[in-house]
Amino acid sequence: MTTKFTARGITAILLPLAGLTGLAGAVQAEEWAPTRSIEFIAPANPGGGWDTLVRTTSRVIQSEGLADQNFAAINVPGGGGAVAWAQIANDSGNPHKLFATSPPIILVPLAGTSRYDHTHFTPIARLITDYSIVLVQADSDYQDLNDLFEAMRERPSMSVGGGSAPGSMDHISIAGVASAAGLEASGVNYIAFSGGGEAMTNLMGGHVEAVITGAGEAAGQLGPESDIRALGVSSPERLGGPLAEIATYQEQGIDYTFDIWRGVMGTPDMPAEAVAYYEDLFARMLETDDWQEARDQLGWIDAYQSSEEFGDFLDAQKEEFSGVLTELGLIR
Structure with missing residues (x-):
């Protein structure tokens, strides 16, 4: 049995293949990796929980060779986090800037001492519970x-x-x-x-x-x-x-x-491909021996959430904390 290919038949085969090639090109174009050092901000002085998270994760990422670019730990203290958040909020779309976060990203704005809350930033991943x-x-x-x-x-x-x-x-x-x-x-x-x-x-x-x-x-x-x-x-x-x-x-x-959950957020309107890169990076970091050793020494418990899950969690936390602060007479 023989098969005869006409010009029309060959074209019919090649067009879907061209479409697949174009799709592969689009996927490849959407891939992203940092092109310079990442500013990883602890919104407080050295020695606190944000600082510990930033320096521990940066060290593990480097020691395990998980990223080609350096994660530079930077301390920006003041206002219980508010000073750093104001700076980060003005750097919209920058994919090379991250910051450590925990309940104050919700509590400080609720108390009326910051105009920026979690909704102004891009959730990357929740990492641990302290x-x-x-x-x-x-x-x-x-x-x-x-x-x-x-x-x-x-x-x-x-x-x-x-x-x-x-x-x-x-x-x-x-x-x-x-x-x-x-x-x-x-x-x-x-x-x-x-x-x-x-x-x-x-x-x-x-x-x-x-x-x-x-x-x-x-x-x-x-x-x-x-x-x-x-x-x-x-x-x-x-x-x-x-x-x-x-x-x-x-x-x-x-x-x-x-519980003190701790995680990582990015600048406002961070590109989706950068978010995906960091989500994957931190998920892989949690699987490393270096991380697990550091986590156990610090008494942390892994509590990973993806960007979308973390965003939903933050919304729920705001509702919960609003009620608690009102109950305790601490909300303005």
């Missing part, structure tokens, strides 16, 4: 959270420091656990510093009685020879690694937990 931890000086008389809250009842002016703005993450976290322990949440004398590192410096200098911060950023500073000691952690169960000996709030009879 938890709050309450710290005191190593020689403090307070042995657990109940001791601390009893002292706060007797001396309402007693100060508790944190690395986020008034009405933001650390404030709402300590106000929430104090309320669960029977205190007036709005009466907690919260002192805001420009990051967890500065808050701990003030704790060690005796300028505040206690500090609430992220467990991950405190993990490396705790130990038998440390100048600070932990009274409790906001996780539902004990964490691993260097935080394994720290009792949860619930173990101390205080029915309260607080």
Whole structure:
């Protein structure tokens, strides 16, 4: 049996093939990779949760050879994140700028201290869950959270420091656990510093009685020879690694937990192909040995969400936090 190809038949075959070639070209044209160093911004001073996330992820990406371009960690402190967000908002469409994010991207605008919230930026990926931890000086008389809250009842002016703005993450976290322990949440004398590192410096200098911060950023500073000691952690169960000996709030009879999700966002209107590149990059990073070792040391829990999932999550968080802040009398 023979097959005869006419000119019309050959054309009929070649046209679909040309269409496929054109489609492949379009897909290839949509592929994107950074052409210069990525500015990876921590919207606070060194030593806090954003800074820890930025520097840890940048180091793992480099050590694992996941990207051809360098991720340059940059600290832009001020306003509980508001100073950095204002700068980033003015760089619309830049695919070479990212920033670390967590609940303050929602809480600070709700409290009225930033005109920019999560809706002004491009969600890239949620990466991990961290938890709050309450710290005191190593020689403090307070042995657990109940001791601390009893002292706060007797001396309402007693100060508790944190690395986020008034009405933001650390404030709402300590106000929430104090309320669960029977205190007036709005009466907690919260002192805001420009990051967890500065808050701990003030704790060690005796300028505040206690500090609430992220467990991950405190993990490396705790130990038998440390100048600070932990009274409790906001996780539902004990964490691993260097935080394994720290009792949860619930173990101390205080029915309260607080999650600190952390992730990455980009500039407004970041091109979709750049978003796809970073989504894939961070997903691959979470699978590496270097990341898993660092994550376990910091007491973090992987909680990856894609750009779309993260965006939906942020919208839901805004609704939830609006109610909580109103309840606690912290919303303006």
